[in-house]
Amino acid sequence: AIFLLGGIGVGAAAVALAQLADLAQYAFALLLAKSRYAVLAVTPLGFMLSAYMTLRLFPNAQGSGIPQAIAARQLTDQAARENLVSIRIAMGKMILTLFGLLCGGSVGREGPTVQVGASIMFALGRVSPRRQPGLILAGAAAGVAAAFNTPLAGIVFGIEEMSRAFETRTSSLIIAAVIAAGLTSLALAGNYAYFGSSAMTLSRGADWLAVPACGVVGGLAGGLFSRVVIAMARGFKSPLGRAIKGHPLWFAFACGLAVAICGLVSGDTIYGTGYVQVKEALDHGTPLPQEFGVLKLLATSFAAISGIPGGIFSPSLAVGAGIGSNIAAFFHDAPLGAIMLLGMVSYFAGVVQAPITAFVIVTEMTDNHGMVVPLMAAALIAHFVSRMICEEGIYHALAKGFVERATRPREGEGR
Known part of the structure; x- marks a missing residue:
C-alpha cells in the first residue's frame, strides 16, 4: 500500500514539476523577446542567488539529485538519510530547479524528479526504516517513469543504475510504484511520447x-x-x-x-x-x-x-x-x-x-x-x-x- 500511495504522490509531483518547468521556460523566452542581452545580468545573478539558497536553506539539493538518492540507499543512519531525501529537500529541489530554468540555466527536471520521488517514498516509509532502501529505490524509478512517461525506462533505471542488482522482491515493488506513478501521470497529463512518434530507421x-x-x-x-x-x-x-x-x-x-x-x-x-x-x-x-x-x-x-x-x-x-x-x-x-x-x-x-x-x-x-x-x-x-x-x-x-x-x-x- 505504501508503494502504491507513494507512486501516486510521485506521479502527481512529476506532472506538476513538468508543467511548471514549461511555464518557467516560457517566462524566460518572454525575457529574451524583450532583450536577449538581459541574460548577461539575469543568468549569473540567478545562479548566484540559487547557489546561496541551496547552501543556506536546502543543503544537499544541488545538482541532479540522483546521486543523493543513491547515497541515501547506501546509508543506514536515518538522520543521514534524511539530510539527502526529505520533504523539505524535495520542496527546495522543485523550487530551485524551476528558478534555474527561469534564469536560463541549461538544466533538466528529470533528475530532480528522482530525488523528489525518493523523498516522498522516504517520508511515507518512516514507520518502517527496514524497508526504506527499497522505498527510496521505488520512488526514484517512479520519478523517471512519470517524468518522461517511460515506464519501462523507470524500471530499468531502478535496476541498472540505482541498485545495480536484480532482486525479485524489490523489483516487484518497483513495478508497483512505477505503475501507480505512470497511471497518475496518464490521468493528469494524458498518454504521449516525449519526443513524439517516429518511424525512421537505418535502411541502407x-x-x-x-x-x-x-x-x-x-x-x-x-x-x-x-x-x-x-x-x-x-x-x-x-x-x-x-x-x-x-x-x-x-x-x-x-x-x-x-x-x-x-x-x-x-x-x-x-x-x-x-x-x-x-x-x-x-x-x-x-x-x-x-x-x-x-x-x-x-x-x-x-x-x-x-x-x-x-x-x-x-x-x-x-x-x-x-x-x-x-x-x-x-x-x-x-x-x-x-x-x-x-x-x-x-x-x-x-x-x-x-x-x-x-x-x-x-x-x-x-x-x-x-x-x-x-x-x-x-x-x-x-x-x-x-x-x-x-x-x-x-x-x-x-x-x-x-x-x-x-x-x-x-x-x-x-x-
Whole structure:
C-alpha cells in the first residue's frame, strides 16, 4: 500500500514539476523577446542567488539529485538519510530547479524528479526504516517513469543504475510504484511520447556506419563531461580549487555568466532543457545549428558544476541530438532523425554509463521500435568508450562524496 500511495504522490509531483518547468521556460523566452542581452545580468545573478539558497536553506539539493538518492540507499543512519531525501529537500529541489530554468540555466527536471520521488517514498516509509532502501529505490524509478512517461525506462533505471542488482522482491515493488506513478501521470497529463512518434530507421548498409561513429564520439564527449563534473565536485588542492571552494557564490556567478555567453553565441538556443529545439528538429527533419551540440555541452557543464539544483537528463539528450545532427552531415542519404537518435543514446550512455537505460529511454521517448538494435549497439559502444575516459558513472561517483560526508563526522566521534 505504501508503494502504491507513494507512486501516486510521485506521479502527481512529476506532472506538476513538468508543467511548471514549461511555464518557467516560457517566462524566460518572454525575457529574451524583450532583450536577449538581459541574460548577461539575469543568468549569473540567478545562479548566484540559487547557489546561496541551496547552501543556506536546502543543503544537499544541488545538482541532479540522483546521486543523493543513491547515497541515501547506501546509508543506514536515518538522520543521514534524511539530510539527502526529505520533504523539505524535495520542496527546495522543485523550487530551485524551476528558478534555474527561469534564469536560463541549461538544466533538466528529470533528475530532480528522482530525488523528489525518493523523498516522498522516504517520508511515507518512516514507520518502517527496514524497508526504506527499497522505498527510496521505488520512488526514484517512479520519478523517471512519470517524468518522461517511460515506464519501462523507470524500471530499468531502478535496476541498472540505482541498485545495480536484480532482486525479485524489490523489483516487484518497483513495478508497483512505477505503475501507480505512470497511471497518475496518464490521468493528469494524458498518454504521449516525449519526443513524439517516429518511424525512421537505418535502411541502407552504409547508414549503419553511423552507429560506431555516434557511439565513439558520444562516448568520448559523455565521458569527458562526467570526468569534469566529478573532478569539480571532488575539488582541487591548487590555489584555483581553494578559491572556488572558498567563494562558491562568485563561482556560481561566473558559471552563470558563461552560460549566458554560450546562449548569446548560440542564438538563444541552448537555454533550458533543449526539448523544444530537439523536438522541432525531429518533427521537421531539419538539422540543428552546427554549433548547437558543443555550446549545449558547455552550457550544461557550467550549470552542472555551478552548485545550483538541476538535472542533466534532458540537456544530455539535447547535446546528443546536436552531435548526431553534426555526424549526419557525413551521411547524406541517411535519415537525419535516425542519426540524431543515435547521437542522443550515445552521449547519454557515455554520461550515465547505463547503456540499457539509455536505449530503453530513447526508444520509449520516440515510440520507435525499428531503431532498437542500432540504438542498443550505439549505447554499448559509447559505454565502453566512456569507460576509457571516466572509470565510473557520474551518479555513483558523485554519490560516494555524499556518503563520505555523511559518515565522516560519526567516524570522528569514535576516536
